[in-house]
Amino acid sequence: MHVNLTNQVALVTGAAHRVGKAIALELARRGAHIMLHYYHSDADTVRETLQAIKSFGVKAFQVQADIGTVEGVETIFSAVRESFGQLDILVNSASIFQRRSLLEVTPEEWQQTMNINLFGPFLCTQQAAKLMREVPEDDPDEPSTQLKRAGGVIINICDKGSIDPWPDYAHHGISKAGLLALTKVSAASLGPDIRVYAIIPGPVLKPEEYNEERWAKSGARVPLKRTGTAEDVARAVAFLASEDYITGAVLNVDGGDSVV
Numbered sequence: 001m002h003v004n005l006t007n008q009v010a011l012v013t014g015a016a017h018r019v020g021k022a023i024a025l026e027l028a029r030r031g032a033h034i035m036l037h038y039y040h041s042d043a044d045t046v047r048e049t050l051q052a053i054k055s056f057g058v059k060a061f062q063v064q065a066d067i068g069t070v071e072g073v074e075t076i077f078s079a080v081r082e083s084f085g086q087l088d089i090l091v092n093s094a095s096i097f098q099r100r101s102l103l104e105v106t107p108e109e110w111q112q113t114m115n116i117n118l119f120g121p122f123l124c125t126q127q128a129a130k131l132m133r134e135v136p137e138d139d140p141d142e143p144s145t146q147l148k149r150a151g152g153v154i155i156n157i158c159d160k161g162s163i164d165p166w167p168d169y170a171h172h173g174i175s176k177a178g179l180l181a182l183t184k185v186s187a188a189s190l191g192p193d194i195r196v197y198a199i200i201p202g203p204v205l206k207p208e209e210y211n212e213e214r215w216a217k218s219g220a221r222v223p224l225k226r227t228g229t230a231e232d233v234a235r236a237v238a239f240l241a242s243e244d245y246i247t248g249a250v251l252n253v254d255g256g257d258s259v260v
Helices: 018-029 043-054 070-083 107-132 170-190 212-220 230-242
Strands: 009-012 033-038 060-064 089-092 152-157 194-201 250-253
Touching (some): 009 018, 009 070, 018 230, 033 043, 043 060, 060 070, 070 107, 089 107, 107 170, 152 170, 152 230, 170 194, 230 250
Parallel strands (some): 009 033, 009 089, 033 060, 089 152
16 A cells, blocks of 8 residues: 655654554654654653654654643644644544443543543644644745645544443543544534544554453454554554545454454
């Protein structure tokens, strides 16, 4: 699959590690400049990820902010404007994942999860749409290989909780179901110049509490009989970022988990 994102600008939230990092690296490999957002990741992790992104010859900057607040999202988009002056791709990957049954969830945990998993992506969608619709000025020092035009792509990283009840992760699943709804409403609202998608990964990252045997069983139960990787999700993001006659799509990157 040949995907060229040269000189596009991508903001990836939660990009210092795990799936967000894989997405940022894949977009950079395809030629996109990267704004790396993080909040709690340690300095060494952020520095290493930023260096890995820059190794592809693209520009990359970091911004630390609480994405679950209005002020935090304003900080993120101020950094994008200051560093690049444009935005072509937004990937809402930042997430909090708490294991709680419905009756165990405290009001504080509910609010924190909704803020990070749903309110933040909502705010980022609003801010991204405004910035994407501004036609950037050409940089004489770095001519683009393609005609710049208003518009862009928003990709939301959902999960199993978006489509199936997940009693062990009650408030998390509800927040991700909301993110899927946000995806569809955004796709219907922001065309024709902005396309919006959701990706639902399956078993692509081994949970910390899983041993190798239990992780292998997670792969054995899906039709493709194996687990995936964060890079599988990242390639799906790059594909959707490059296709201009798809919007509102929900792509399962799960080895077929959604059909069994």
